[in-house]
Amino acid sequence: MVGRGELPDTAWAAITLLLLPGGQRGRPWADHRKVINGILWKVRTGAPWRDLPDRYGPWQTCYDRFVRWRRDGTWERLLAHVQAKSDTVSDVLIEVSLDSTIIRTHQHAAGARHLPSQADAKKGLYTLWTRRLGAAEAA
Numbered sequence: 029m030v031g032r033g034e035l036p037d038t039a040w041a042a043i044t045l046l047l048l049p050g051g052q053r054g055r056p057w058a059d060h061r062k063v064i065n066g067i068l069w070k071v072r073t074g075a076p077w078r079d080l081p082d083r084y085g086p087w088q089t090c091y092d093r094f095v096r097w098r099r100d101g102t103w104e105r106l107l108a109h110v111q112a113k114s115d116t117v118s119d120v121l122i123e124v125s126l127d128s129t130i131i132r133t134h135q136h137a138a139g140a141r142h143l144p145s146q147a148d149a150k151k152g153l154y155t156l157w158t159r160r161l162g163a164a165e166a167a
Contacts, residue, residue, distance in 0.1 A: 034065040066090035
């Protein structure tokens with residue numbers, strides 16, 4: 029039985045051939061399906077990686093695989109494959125998730141400085157203006 033938000037058997041069968049078998053050296057990789065389900069849980073809930081449930085394995089494994097596949101283009105390849113199949117079958121719903129931290133600005137970006145800083149004033153940014161003003165008053 030597949031849990032809520034996890035990959036069903038039909039979706040897994042569609043993408044399983046596109047995934048690499050694992051690293052060449054060291055320990056064998058954890059099951060791709062379990063890790064992908066963990067990544068999907070994290071993206072769906074927006075929870076921190078450390079709060080990943082134990083049924084998906086260690087959070088470091090899911091995070092490392094997520095970052096590695098983002099860098100090597102695996103996610104783009106999977107998305108292109110799913111979109112190509114969905115165009116022919118038209119039964120796949122694609123969801124986009126946005127996090128508000130992407131859109132926020134820093135608190136110092138709220139307003140602009142109206143007067144020159146003391147450093148700019150010391151460098152003589154307005155010395156030409158003050159010289160003209162002094163020359164006009166002297167004349």
